[in-house]
Amino acid sequence: MTSGDKGSTPLGGPSLADFRREARRFLDESVASGVACPAFGTIMPPSVGDRARAWQAHMHRHGWAGLHWPPRYGGRGLTRAHTNVWGEECARAEVAPHMNFQGVILAAGAILRFGTEPQRLRFLEPTLSGEILWCQLFSEPGAGSDLTSLTTRAVSRPDGGWTVNGQKVWTSTAQLAQWAILLARTDPDQTGGRGISFFCVDMSTPGIEVRPIVQMTGDSEFCEVFLTDVELPPDALVGPLNGGWRVAMSVLADERSAGRVGAINLQRRLERLASDTPSPDPLSRDRLADLQVRGRTLVHMMSRSDGDLSLGPLTKLAASEIGAELAEFALDATGPAATVTGPATEPFLYSPGLKLGGGTSEIQRNLIGERILGLPREPRPRPPDPQRQPNPGADT
Numbered sequence: 001m002t003s004g005d006k007g008s009t010p011l012g013g014p015s016l017a018d019f020r021r022e023a024r025r026f027l028d029e030s031v032a033s034g035v036a037c038p039a040f041g042t043i044m045p046p047s048v049g050d051r052a053r054a055w056q057a058h059m060h061r062h063g064w065a066g067l068h069w070p071p072r073y074g075g076r077g078l079t080r081a082h083t084n085v086w087g088e089e090c091a092r093a094e095v096a097p098h099m100n101f102q103g104v105i106l107a108a109g110a111i112l113r114f115g116t117e118p119q120r121l122r123f124l125e126p127t128l129s130g131e132i133l134w135c136q137l138f139s140e141p142g143a144g145s146d147l148t149s150l151t152t153r154a155v156s157r158p159d160g161g162w163t164v165n166g167q168k169v170w171t172s173t174a175q176l177a178q179w180a181i182l183l184a185r186t187d188p189d190q191t192g193g194r195g196i197s198f199f200c201v202d203m204s205t206p207g208i209e210v211r212p213i214v215q216m217t218g219d220s221e222f223c224e225v226f227l228t229d230v231e232l233p234p235d236a237l238v239g240p241l242n243g244g245w246r247v248a249m250s251v252l253a254d255e256r257s258a259g260r261v262g263a264i265n266l267q268r269r270l271e272r273l274a275s276d277t278p279s280p281d282p283l284s285r286d287r288l289a290d291l292q293v294r295g296r297t298l299v300h301m302m303s304r305s306d307g308d309l310s311l312g313p314l315t316k317l318a319a320s321e322i323g324a325e326l327a328e329f330a331l332d333a334t335g336p337a338a339t340v341t342g343p344a345t346e347p348f349l350y351s352p353g354l355k356l357g358g359g360t361s362e363i364q365r366n367l368i369g370e371r372i373l374g375l376p377r378e379p380r381p382r383p384p385d386p387q388r389q390p391n392p393g394a395d396t
């Protein structure tokens with residue numbers, strides 16, 4: 001599955017066909033020398049941390065990181081089409097296209113769009129080179145799908161900085177990250193998205209405690225993060241004060257839309273499964289064919305919607321549902337041996353998380369209904385009315 005290479009020579013850059021050949025050569029050499037890190041999903045398992053970091057540094061040194069980013073921030077100034085070709089070639093070579101999704105896609109996307117020039121110069125190139133690893137401090141125990149109900153508070157200080165208190169949860173790679181993007185409420189008198197601000201936080205600041213959570217796979221890819229009197233400097237703010245929700249929305253849109261390489265990987269796994277499954281019964285063949293058709297449709301849909309962040313809920317929903325069904329199929333195909341740890345067991349145990357991380361499947365369906373199909377809005381829970389007296393007749 002490739003982007004159309006013909007007739008698409010961008011101004012000032014190599015033609016896509018030449019670029020693809022160059023990428024293929026670099027990847028083949030990197031795989032042969034052992035420097036390339038095998039593909040993983042959007043969450044870098046802690047066990048591959050050092051290898052992934054060395055791979056990111058190697059890509060950056062040789063001009064294969066930040067392909068469409070401006071050169072003054074460490075990129076190569078090429079087009080998104082080049083980044084897509086790079087992704088396709090990484091998928092072919094089964095190599096990670098970048099190491100730290102939360103940094104290279106999410107934090108960097110926010111800083112590129114909303115950061116000040118000093119913030120861009122401070123953070124972007126070290127993120128591309130693998131020197132800075134990021135995590136995303138958005139979700140809280142009482143705020144996931146409804147992120148605007150977050151209660152972490154950032155209170156301004158006379159020196160222009162902020163003091164932060166609160167708790168975050170499900171923070172992927174927090175135990176490895178040097179920096180975080182954080183959402184906190186800066187104006188308690190405003191409700192919903194208003195009054196929330198977006199910050200960059202140095203994870204070594206006193207008052208930050210990271211506690212890894214053990215998942216049912218046995219790994220600890222995400223953590224709880226406790227923030228107690230954490231002092232942020234004035235230049236930690238990204239975007240307008242009390243206007244961080246817009247920055248957060250752009251991060252969430254990037255998160256939903258960035259699954260193109262993942263979708264190609266999914267398609268390759270489906271093809272491999274089809275050739276490795278010895279004469280499946282008719283029902284399994286039917287299941288596999290259905291998954292393959294949906295997998296291919298997803299890759300085409302991603303190619304067509306490239307750069308159109310508004311279609312992210314469609315591709316995020318399809319990718320996570322197909323991924324979870326593929327994991328289930330692989331487990332069934334393994335049979336009773338899957339009860340002992342094997343190659344199909346861990347992806348199956350991990351698969352429920354696919355339908356939660358980056359926004360749940362139910363939330364994607366709501367977004368598709370409301371924003372893409374223009375259906376009436378889902379009823380939202382009303383905030384409690386402080387004027388309302390409790391009903392004296394009600395049970396307590």
Ligand SMILES: Cc1cc2nc3c(=O)[nH]c(=O)nc-3n(C[C@H](O)[C@H](O)[C@H](O)COP(=O)(O)OP(=O)(O)OC[C@H]3O[C@@H](n4cnc5c(N)ncnc54)[C@H](O)[C@@H]3O)c2cc1C
Binds near residue numbers: 172173222359
């Ligand atoms: C693998 C993984 C990695 C993650 N990494 C990060 C990270 O790095 N940083 C971070 O901040 N967060 C992270 N998260 C958290 C993730 O964003 C949240 O789990 C997700 O947004 C759902 O929030 P919740 O868990 O609080 O569930 P809830 O919002 O409490 O939802 C519970 C259930 O109710 C359903 N539901 C809720 N509201 C509605 C509605 N309006 N309509 C219909 N159904 C609804 C949901 O679909 C879900 O099934 C990660 C999660 C996973 C699984």
